[in-house]
Amino acid sequence: MKQEIATVLNRVRTENPLVHNITNAVVTNFTANGLLALGASPVMAYAPEEVAMMVKLAGALVLNIGTLTTDVVDAMIIAGKSANKHGVPVIFDPVGVGSTSYRLEMAERILSEIKVSVIRGNAGEIASLGGKKGMTKGVDSVASKAEDDMLLAKSVANQFQTIVVMTGKDDVVTDGTDTYVIHNGHPILTKVTGTGCLLSSVLGAFVAVEENHLLASVSGVTIYGIAAEMAAKDTVHKGPGSFQIAFLDQLSKISEENIHRFGRIEKLEQ
Amino acid sequence: MKQEIATVLNRVRTENPLVHNITNAVVTNFTANGLLALGASPVMAYAPEEVAMMVKLAGALVLNIGTLTTDVVDAMIIAGKSANKHGVPVIFDPVGVGSTSYRLEMAERILSEIKVSVIRGNAGEIASLGGKKGMTKGVDSVASKAEDDMLLAKSVANQFQTIVVMTGKDDVVTDGTDTYVIHNGHPILTKVTGTGCLLSSVLGAFVAVEENHLLASVSGVTIYGIAAEMAAKDTVHKGPGSFQIAFLDQLSKISEENIHRFGRIEKLEQ
Amino acid sequence: MKQEIATVLNRVRTENPLVHNITNAVVTNFTANGLLALGASPVMAYAPEEVAMMVKLAGALVLNIGTLTTDVVDAMIIAGKSANKHGVPVIFDPVGVGSTSYRLEMAERILSEIKVSVIRGNAGEIASLGGKKGMTKGVDSVASKAEDDMLLAKSVANQFQTIVVMTGKDDVVTDGTDTYVIHNGHPILTKVTGTGCLLSSVLGAFVAVEENHLLASVSGVTIYGIAAEMAAKDTVHKGPGSFQIAFLDQLSKISEENIHRFGRIEKLEQ
Numbered sequence: 001m002k003q004e005i006a007t008v009l010n011r012v013r014t015e016n017p018l019v020h021n022i023t024n025a026v027v028t029n030f031t032a033n034g035l036l037a038l039g040a041s042p043v044m045a046y047a048p049e050e051v052a053m054m055v056k057l058a059g060a061l062v063l064n065i066g067t068l069t070t071d072v073v074d075a076m077i078i079a080g081k082s083a084n085k086h087g088v089p090v091i092f093d094p095v096g097v098g099s100t101s102y103r104l105e106m107a108e109r110i111l112s113e114i115k116v117s118v119i120r121g122n123a124g125e126i127a128s129l130g131g132k133k134g135m136t137k138g139v140d141s142v143a144s145k146a147e148d149d150m151l152l153a154k155s156v157a158n159q160f161q162t163i164v165v166m167t168g169k170d171d172v173v174t175d176g177t178d179t180y181v182i183h184n185g186h187p188i189l190t191k192v193t194g195t196g197c198l199l200s201s202v203l204g205a206f207v208a209v210e211e212n213h214l215l216a217s218v219s220g221v222t223i224y225g226i227a228a229e230m231a232a233k234d235t236v237h238k239g240p241g242s243f244q245i246a247f248l249d250q251l252s253k254i255s256e257e258n259i260h261r262f263g264r265i266e267k268l269e270q
Numbered sequence: 271m272k273q274e275i276a277t278v279l280n281r282v283r284t285e286n287p288l289v290h291n292i293t294n295a296v297v298t299n300f301t302a303n304g305l306l307a308l309g310a311s312p313v314m315a316y317a318p319e320e321v322a323m324m325v326k327l328a329g330a331l332v333l334n335i336g337t338l339t340t341d342v343v344d345a346m347i348i349a350g351k352s353a354n355k356h357g358v359p360v361i362f363d364p365v366g367v368g369s370t371s372y373r374l375e376m377a378e379r380i381l382s383e384i385k386v387s388v389i390r391g392n393a394g395e396i397a398s399l400g401g402k403k404g405m406t407k408g409v410d411s412v413a414s415k416a417e418d419d420m421l422l423a424k425s426v427a428n429q430f431q432t433i434v435v436m437t438g439k440d441d442v443v444t445d446g447t448d449t450y451v452i453h454n455g456h457p458i459l460t461k462v463t464g465t466g467c468l469l470s471s472v473l474g475a476f477v478a479v480e481e482n483h484l485l486a487s488v489s490g491v492t493i494y495g496i497a498a499e500m501a502a503k504d505t506v507h508k509g510p511g512s513f514q515i516a517f518l519d520q521l522s523k524i525s526e527e528n529i530h531r532f533g534r535i536e537k538l539e540q
Numbered sequence: 541m542k543q544e545i546a547t548v549l550n551r552v553r554t555e556n557p558l559v560h561n562i563t564n565a566v567v568t569n570f571t572a573n574g575l576l577a578l579g580a581s582p583v584m585a586y587a588p589e590e591v592a593m594m595v596k597l598a599g600a601l602v603l604n605i606g607t608l609t610t611d612v613v614d615a616m617i618i619a620g621k622s623a624n625k626h627g628v629p630v631i632f633d634p635v636g637v638g639s640t641s642y643r644l645e646m647a648e649r650i651l652s653e654i655k656v657s658v659i660r661g662n663a664g665e666i667a668s669l670g671g672k673k674g675m676t677k678g679v680d681s682v683a684s685k686a687e688d689d690m691l692l693a694k695s696v697a698n699q700f701q702t703i704v705v706m707t708g709k710d711d712v713v714t715d716g717t718d719t720y721v722i723h724n725g726h727p728i729l730t731k732v733t734g735t736g737c738l739l740s741s742v743l744g745a746f747v748a749v750e751e752n753h754l755l756a757s758v759s760g761v762t763i764y765g766i767a768a769e770m771a772a773k774d775t776v777h778k779g780p781g782s783f784q785i786a787f788l789d790q791l792s793k794i795s796e797e798n799i800h801r802f803g804r805i806e807k808l809e810q
Contacts, residue, residue, distance in 0.1 A: 024314070025295060025298050025314065025316075025565060026298040026299055026302050026314050027299065028299075028565050028566040028607075029299055029566055029567065029568075029569055029570060029733060029734070030299060032566050032733035032734075033732060033733050033780065033781070033784070036730075036731050036732065036733055036780065037731065037779065037780050037781065042566075042733065043636065043639070044564070044565065044566050044606070044607050045607065045636075045639075045640070046565075046607055046609060047607075047608060047609045047610065047642060049610070049640075049642040050639075050640040050641075050642035050643060053639075053640040053641065053642070054639060054640050057639060066314070067298075067314050067315065067316055067317075068317060069316060069317045070317065070319070096313065096315075099313070099315075099320075099323075099324060099327060100315070100320040100323040100324055101320075101323065102317060102319040102320035102323070103320060190306075191306050191307065191522065192303060192306065193299060193302035193303050193306055193312065194299070194302075238519050239307065239518060239519025239520070239521075239522040239523055240303065240306060240307050240518055240519065240522055241303070241307065241514070241515035241516065241517065241518030241519040241522075242515055242516075242519055244303070244515075244518075244781070245515055245781035245782055245784075245785055246781065246782075247781065248779060248780055248781030248784075249778050249779025249780065249781040249782055250779070251779075252731065252779040252780055252781075253779055294584070295565060295568050295584065295586075296568040296569055296572050296584050297569065298569075299569055300569060336584070337568075337584050337585065337586055337587075338587060339586060339587045340587065340589070366583065366585075369583070369585075369590075369593075369594060369597060370585070370590040370593040370594055371590075371593065372587060372589040372590035372593070373590060460576075461576050461577065461792070462573060462576065463569060463572035463573050463576055463582065464569070464572075508789050509577065509788060509789025509790070509791075509792040509793055510573065510576060510577050510788055510789065510792055511573070511577065511784070511785035511786065511787065511788030511789040511792075512785055512786075512789055514573070514785075514788075515785055
C-alpha cells in the first residue's frame with residue numbers, strides 16, 4: 001500500500017492537476033498555497049457564467065459550504081453538473097452542516113443534484129448528512145465510539161454511493177465496502193483554520209490523477225497526516241502560527257521514504 | 271486587576287467560546303487563526319438565511335464593515351437582532367467608517383438597529399461615529415491629544431451606551447464612566463493587516479466568557495498587547511511576515527506570569 | 541537606472557500611498573500585507589455605493605479579475621471611471637483571462653470602458669488580451685520565445701495605449717516603444733499563490749508616487765524580484781511556506797544597496 005501511495009503522490013507532482021475550488025472565504029489562500037506546495041494547480045472561480053467552462057479544464061472540482069450563500073450554491077450546482085457531464089470527479093466538504101437548517105438544506109440540495117466521488121467531513125458532519133435516525137445509540141450499545149464512527153462512515157458511503165473520508169483522531173476512508181483507518185496526523189491541526197478544508201482540496205488533487213478513488217483518498221489522507229506530523233515535530237512547542245508555515249513546507253517536501261517510514265494505514269476486515 | 275485578567279484568559283481557554291464573525295474579506299483567515307490560537311472557536315457565516323440561527327449557538331457576534339456590501343449589512347442586521355434577542359453580546363468594528371459616506375451610513379444603520387456591547391476602532395473611526403460636532407477643538411484648547419482621545423471615547427460610549435475600545439499608541443477602554451488606559455502593544459502591529467480586526471474578534475471571545483464586559487475588554491486588550499510585545503521581541507528585526515506568525519504563536523502561549531510581568535494597565539480617575 | 545529605482549522605492553516608503561484594490565478572494569490578505577510591508581497603505585472596498593468615493597482618496601486603483609463576478613465587475617467599472625476622472629492611475633491584472641470566454645468578455649469590457657496605466661500578466665494572459673490573430677506563428681518563424689514575448693508585450697501596449705508588464709522567467713516592461721527586461725526574481729514565486737497579484741498591487745504603489753509610469757513599473761518589478769531572491773536565499777530549501785513569510789519580511793527591508801548590488805535591468809534597443 002505504501003508504495004502505491006508514494007506512486008500516486010509522485011503522479012500529483014508530475015501531472016500538476018488543476019483543482020477547481022468553490023470554497024469558503026476563510027480558507028481560499030491557505031487552500032491555494034497548500035495545493036501549490038503539494039504540486040497541484042489551484043483555481044478558484046465562482047461566477048455562474050464561467051464555472052461550467054472552468055471545471056472542464058480541471059482534474060477535480062471541490063465544493064465547500066463553509067461560508068455558503070445561495071448565489072454560491074447556485075454556482076456549485078452549475079459547476080457540479082458540468083463536472084458530472086465531463087467526467088470530472090467532485091469532492092464535497094459539508095462544513096458545519098449540522099449547525100443550521102439552511103446549511104443542511106443546501107448540502108442535501110447539492111447531494112441530490114450532483115454525483116460526488118468523495119465526501120470529507122468530521123464525524124458530526126457525516127452524521128448530519130446521514131440523518132439522525134441511523135445515529136441513535138441504545139443505552140446498551142456495546143459498540144465503541146470508533147466502531148460507531150466506522151459504521152456511520154460506511155452507511156453514508158452506501159447512502160450516497162460515494163467514498164466517505166471521516167477525519168478525527170484517526171481518519172476513516174471507506175467506499176461502503178472496503179474501509180481503511182489512517183493513524184497519522186497531529187492534534188495541532190485543529191488549531192489552524194482550514195486544515196480540514198485543505199485536505200478536501202488535496203483529495204481533489206489525488207482523485208484527479210488516480211482513477212481508483214479509494215486508493216487516491218487513502219493516499220491523500222496519509223500523506224497529509226504524515227506532513228502534519230513532520231511539521232509538528234519542529235513547531236508544536238512554538239505554536240500554531242509556526243506550525244501552519246512548516247506544514248506548507250512539508251507538503252512540498254514529503255518523500256517516498258517518509259511515507260514508508262511514518263505511514264500507519266490499517267485495512268479493516270469487512 | 272492582573273489576576274482578574276489572567277482568570278478571564280483562562281476561562282477563554284477552558285470554555286472555548288464560539289465567536290460568530292461577519293467580517294471583511296481581507297482578514298477572515300487571520301481572524302480565525304487568531305481565535306483558534308487563543309483557545310476560542312471561530313465561525314464565519316454570512317447567509318441571511320442562516321445567521322440568526324448560527325448566532326444563537328455563539329457566545330458573541332462580531333460585526334466588521336471592512337469590505338461591506340449592502341447584502342452583508344442586511345445579514346449583519348439579521349444576525350445582530352437575533353443576538354440582541356438571545357442575549358449574545360455584539361462587538362462592532364467600524365473599519366474605515368470615515369472614508370466614505372456610504373460606510374458611515376451603514377455604520378449608523380447598524381448602531382441604530384442593534385444594541386452593541388463593545389465598539390472597537392481607532393481614534394479617527396470613533397470620532398466619525400461620534401459626529402464631527404463633538405470633535406471640533408478651539409484654537410485655545412489646552413487638552414492634549416491623549417486627553418482629547420479619552421474624552422472622545424467616553425462621549426461615544428455614553429452616546430451609544432456601550433463600551434468603547436479605542437486603539438492607538440495607547441489603548442483606551444471605557445464604559446463612559448470608568449476608563450482604563452493600557453500601555454501594552456507594539457508599533458509593528460500596524461504593519462500587519464487585520465490586527466485591529468482580530469482584536470475586535472478577540473474581544474468577542476472575552477465578552478463571551480465574562481459578563482463584566484468592561485473587565486472582559488480590558489483583559490482582551492491587555493493580553494493582545496502583551497502577546498504583540500513578546501512576538502516583536504524576536505521578530506521586529508526580521509520583518510512583519512515573521513512577526514505575524516510569532517504573534518499567532520504568542521496568542522497561544524501567553525501565560526499568567528506574562529500578564530503579571532508585562533501588563534501595564536492604568537485606571538484613570540473619573 | 542538603479543539609483544532612480546532606489547529613489548522611487550524611497551518615495552513609496554515616505555509617502556505611504558493609499559492603494560485601492562478590487563481584487564480576488566484568494567489574495568486579499570497577502571496583498572494587504574505585502575503593501576504594508578513595502579510601506580504603502582492598502583484599502584479593499586467593493587461596494588458599488590462607495591468605490592467612486594474611496595478611489596478619490598487613493599494614489600492608485602488595482603483591478604484584479606481572479607475571482608470576478610458580474611457585481612464586482614460593475615464595481616470595478618464605477619471605480620475605474622472615477623479613477624480616470626480624478627487622475628488616479630489604474631493597474632489591471634487579467635488573471636486567467638484565457639481560461640473562460642466570460643473572463644475574456646469581462647476583461648474586454650473593463651479595457652473598453654477604463655483607461656488603464658499598466659496591465660500586468662503572464663505571457664498567456666497578455667496574449668489572450670491581444671487576441672489570437674496577432675499571436676499565430678508561422679512554421680518558419682525564426683523569432684525565439686523571448687523575442688516573441690517582447691513583440692507581444694509591445695503590441696498589446698500599443699493596442700491599449702498602456703504599459704505592459706509581462707512576468708515570467710524574465711520580466712518585460714514596455715510602453716510600446718521603450719522596453720526593459722528585468723532578470724530578477726526566483727522560481728519559488730510560482731509556488732506561492734498571489735505573487736503575481738501582489739506585484740500588480742505593488743505596481744500601484746509605485747505609479748502612485750512616480751508620474752513616469754514606465755520608470756515606476758521597472759522599479760516595482762525590480763525591487764519585487766530582488767526581494768524574492770533575498771527571501772529565497774534562506775528559505776528555498778525549507779519550502780514555500782517559509783519563503784512566503786521571508787518574502788514579506790524582505791519587502792520591508794530591501795535597501796538601496798540591495799538594488800545596486802542585485803538589480804539586473806536591461807534596456808533593449810528599439
